[in-house]
Amino acid sequence: MAWQVFVFISLVAQLSSAEILAVTKPGCSSKCGDVDVPFPFGIEPGCFLEGFNLTCQKNATDGTYKLLVYDVEVLEIMLTTGQARMNNHISWQCYRPNRTKSIDMYTWQFNFAHTQYRISQFHNKFVAIGCDTLAYNAMVDFKNDSYRTGCVSVCYSQESLTDGTCSGIGCCETQIPPGITYYRASFDKNFNGSMSNFSRCSYAVVMEADDFIFNTSYVTGYDFWNTNKGQVPILMDWSIGNETCKVAQRNASNYACVSPNSVCKDKQNGPGYICNCSEGYEGNPYIENGCQDIDECKNNSTCGGICVNTIGSFYCLCPPGTRGDPRTTAGCNNIRKSSEWVKFVVGISVGLMVVAILICLLYFVHERRKIATIKENCLKKYGGQLLYQEMKSKQRFPFTIFKEEELKEATNNFDASNILGEGGNGTVYKGTLKNNIDVAIKRCKTINERQKKEFGKEILILSDINHKNIVRILGCCLEVEIPILVYEFIPKGNLFDLIHSCRASCISLSIRLRIAQEAAEALAYLHSWASPSIVHRDVKSSNILLDENFVAKVSDFGASVLKPMDEDQYMTLVQGTRGYLDPEYMQTGLLTVKSDVYSFGVVLLELLTRKKAFYPDKPDDQRNLSSTFLSAMTENKLEEILDDQIMDVESMNLINRVAELARECLNIEGEKRPEMREVAEALDRLRKTMKHHWVHDNPEDIESRLGETSNYKEVEMISYHSIEESAMLAMESGR
Incomplete structure (x- = not known):
C-alpha cells in the first residue's frame, strides 16, 4: 500500500505546483520586447524596488523595443545569479593619414556609481585591440577607491597576428578588480597606429570574457566594430541594498526574500544580497508565493521505477513485487525467496563494507602524511631553515615562526569579524595570541618566484628594523602556500x-x-x-x-x-x-x-x-x-x-x-x-x-x-x- 500512498501524494504535489509561475507583480509589464523583466526590476511606477527601475523605449524607425537602465541597453536579467547582461560601447582611436595625419578618438565612460550595479569581476575583462596601442582603464569601486590598469598591443608584421591569441601581439587584455562601478577607457596619443601600414584603428572596452575570441581581421580591418555595431556585452552584478543577509533579515518590512521556500545569499562583489528559491523549488523569490515546487518526475530519466513527486523533492520506488534501486542500471528485480541468495548478497555487502573502511583509513593516513610533506616543502621554499639558524645563533632574536594552527586560533579561524582592512597585497586580521598579546596578522594574496627565493633573507632584514616610528614585524608562518606575516597591533587607526x-x-x-x-x-x-x-x-x-x-x-x-x-x-x-x-x-x-x-x-x-x-x-x-x-x-x-x-x-x-x-x-x-x-x-x-x-x-x-x-x-x-x-x-x- 505504501507505493499507492506515495502516488496519491504525488498527485497532490502536482496539483499544488500546477500554478503558473509569476515573474512580476500583478498589473506590471513582464517583458520589454524580447527581454523578460522580473521583479525586483520593473518599468512602471510601483513595479520595482528602489534602484531597479528600467525604461522600455520604442524605436521610431522599426517599432522594436529596447530595455534600458539609464542610457545602457539591458539584454538579459538573471535572478538566480544576481546578474544582468548589458550592451557596452567600444572606445576607439583611428589614425587618418589622408586627413592631415590627424587622430580621431571616441572614448566611453561606463558609470554606475551610487547604484546597485557593479561590473562582474570574474566574468569580464579589459580588452585592447590594435597595433602600436597603449590603452588605459581608469576605474572607481563602490567604496570610491580608484584604480588604473592598462596594457600595450603591438604588431611586428601582419604575419605575427594569430587568431584566438590575445597576449600583446595585436591584442592585449587585463583582469577587472572587485566592486567596480565606473570605468573610462582612453588611449595614449603617442601610441596611434601611425607606424603600421595595415592597421589604422585601435579599440578598448570592458566586455564579457566568454564573448570575446580574438580574430586577426579585428586589426587588419574593421570587423570588431562592424560585427558588433560598436557595442559588446558586459556582465553586471546587482544586489539588494547594502546589508548582509544576517542584518537584512532583522528588518522584516524591508527584507526582499518574501516568498516562502526562499533563501538569502550574500553578494561577494560588493555589499548587499540576492534571493534564490530553495532546492526543489523554482520561480521568483522576490514576490509572494513566487517559489513553487518543481515537479522532478516530469521527464525524469534517472528514475527507472515509479516516480512520486513531493513538495520540495521526489521519491523513486520499485513497482509492487520487485525490489532494488530504480535509480541504478541494475534497476528493480523480482523478489526471490531463496535464503541462499539473501545470504550471498549479505556476505558480499559486509565484505565490501570492510574493504571500504580499510580504504578510508589508508586514505586518511595518506592525506595526513601528504599535508605534513606540503608544510615541510613550504618551510624549505621560503627559507625557513635560514630563519631557524638565525634564531638559534641569537638567543634574543626578536622573531617567531608561528604554526598555522596558532594563527587560526588567534583569529577564530580568520573570521570575517576580525578583519581590520583589505588591501592590494592582502587582508589584515586582528588576532590575540595565547599570552593575550594583540597582533595584526596579514594573509598575503600572491608571491612571485623571486620573492620565494629571497623571502627568508628579506624577512631577516625587516626583522632587524628597530625604530620607534616603524611598525615591527614579530614573526611569520611558513607552512602555508603563501606566507602569513605577524605585526605588532597599533590600536588607534591610521x-x-x-x-x-x-x-x-x-x-x-x-x-x-x-x-x-x-x-x-x-x-x-x-x-x-x-x-x-x-x-x-x-x-x-x-x-x-x-x-x-x-x-x-x-x-x-x-x-x-x-x-x-x-x-x-x-x-x-x-x-x-x-x-x-x-x-x-x-x-x-x-x-x-x-x-x-x-x-x-x-x-x-x-x-x-x-x-x-x-x-x-x-x-x-x-x-x-x-x-x-x-x-x-x-x-x-x-x-x-x-x-x-x-x-x-x-x-x-x-x-x-x-x-x-x-x-x-x-x-x-x-x-x-x-x-x-x-x-x-x-x-x-x-x-x-x-x-x-x-x-x-x-x-x-x-x-x-x-x-x-x-x-x-x-x-x-x-x-x-x-x-x-x-x-x-x-x-x-x-x-
Whole structure:
C-alpha cells in the first residue's frame, strides 16, 4: 500500500505546483520586447524596488523595443545569479593619414556609481585591440577607491597576428578588480597606429570574457566594430541594498526574500544580497508565493521505477513485487525467496563494507602524511631553515615562526569579524595570541618566484628594523602556500582617518607637525640607516598608523623594495596609490628613494589642507591635490586651500615654511628633491621655532574630541606598467 500512498501524494504535489509561475507583480509589464523583466526590476511606477527601475523605449524607425537602465541597453536579467547582461560601447582611436595625419578618438565612460550595479569581476575583462596601442582603464569601486590598469598591443608584421591569441601581439587584455562601478577607457596619443601600414584603428572596452575570441581581421580591418555595431556585452552584478543577509533579515518590512521556500545569499562583489528559491523549488523569490515546487518526475530519466513527486523533492520506488534501486542500471528485480541468495548478497555487502573502511583509513593516513610533506616543502621554499639558524645563533632574536594552527586560533579561524582592512597585497586580521598579546596578522594574496627565493633573507632584514616610528614585524608562518606575516597591533587607526574624520578639528598644528616629523624620521631610517636601504614605495596617510599615545608608526611594507647596494635607481613594475605616485617614477619606471620623498610631500599637503590626495570625480586639473597645491603656490593663493582650523596670524609664517618644504618634496625632478633625513631635520627645526613650548597632547583628550577611532583601513593599490615596460612587453613580476 505504501507505493499507492506515495502516488496519491504525488498527485497532490502536482496539483499544488500546477500554478503558473509569476515573474512580476500583478498589473506590471513582464517583458520589454524580447527581454523578460522580473521583479525586483520593473518599468512602471510601483513595479520595482528602489534602484531597479528600467525604461522600455520604442524605436521610431522599426517599432522594436529596447530595455534600458539609464542610457545602457539591458539584454538579459538573471535572478538566480544576481546578474544582468548589458550592451557596452567600444572606445576607439583611428589614425587618418589622408586627413592631415590627424587622430580621431571616441572614448566611453561606463558609470554606475551610487547604484546597485557593479561590473562582474570574474566574468569580464579589459580588452585592447590594435597595433602600436597603449590603452588605459581608469576605474572607481563602490567604496570610491580608484584604480588604473592598462596594457600595450603591438604588431611586428601582419604575419605575427594569430587568431584566438590575445597576449600583446595585436591584442592585449587585463583582469577587472572587485566592486567596480565606473570605468573610462582612453588611449595614449603617442601610441596611434601611425607606424603600421595595415592597421589604422585601435579599440578598448570592458566586455564579457566568454564573448570575446580574438580574430586577426579585428586589426587588419574593421570587423570588431562592424560585427558588433560598436557595442559588446558586459556582465553586471546587482544586489539588494547594502546589508548582509544576517542584518537584512532583522528588518522584516524591508527584507526582499518574501516568498516562502526562499533563501538569502550574500553578494561577494560588493555589499548587499540576492534571493534564490530553495532546492526543489523554482520561480521568483522576490514576490509572494513566487517559489513553487518543481515537479522532478516530469521527464525524469534517472528514475527507472515509479516516480512520486513531493513538495520540495521526489521519491523513486520499485513497482509492487520487485525490489532494488530504480535509480541504478541494475534497476528493480523480482523478489526471490531463496535464503541462499539473501545470504550471498549479505556476505558480499559486509565484505565490501570492510574493504571500504580499510580504504578510508589508508586514505586518511595518506592525506595526513601528504599535508605534513606540503608544510615541510613550504618551510624549505621560503627559507625557513635560514630563519631557524638565525634564531638559534641569537638567543634574543626578536622573531617567531608561528604554526598555522596558532594563527587560526588567534583569529577564530580568520573570521570575517576580525578583519581590520583589505588591501592590494592582502587582508589584515586582528588576532590575540595565547599570552593575550594583540597582533595584526596579514594573509598575503600572491608571491612571485623571486620573492620565494629571497623571502627568508628579506624577512631577516625587516626583522632587524628597530625604530620607534616603524611598525615591527614579530614573526611569520611558513607552512602555508603563501606566507602569513605577524605585526605588532597599533590600536588607534591610521592618519588618513584622523585627518579626514568629520571632527578632526581637534588636530592642532603642533600635533600635525609632530606626526609629520615622526613619519619623516621613520622613512629617513629606511633610506639612510637600514642595510640594505629600503624604498617603501607606498607612502600615504593610510599607511601611517597611530598608537595609544597617537605616536606615528609607518606600516605596510607589502610594496617595499630592498634597494640594490650598487645602484641608486633601478627599473621595477610601477606600483603605488593614485595621488601619491611620483610622476617621474610613473613615466620612467625607475624607482629611487626620492619617490618616497614625493609621496611624503603629498602627506604634508593632507596635514596642511585636510583634503584627500585624489578626487576621481573632479575635473582633470583639480583631481590631484599636489597639482592644486603647486598652482596655488605659483599664484600666491595658498591660504585658499589651507585648513581653516590651523590658520591664524601667528602661525602663517610657520605654515608657509612647511608649504615650501612640501613644494621641494614635490619637485618634478627627483634629483632636486631633498633626502628624507633632510626633510626630518627641517621639520624638527620648524617645530622648535614655534612660540609655545611643545606639549604632548593627552591621548584621551584627543580621542574624546574625535569620538570613536577608526579601525585599520587599507586602500587598494593600483599597479600598471610604465610605457617603456609595456611597449617591450616585459611583464616584471616582483616588488
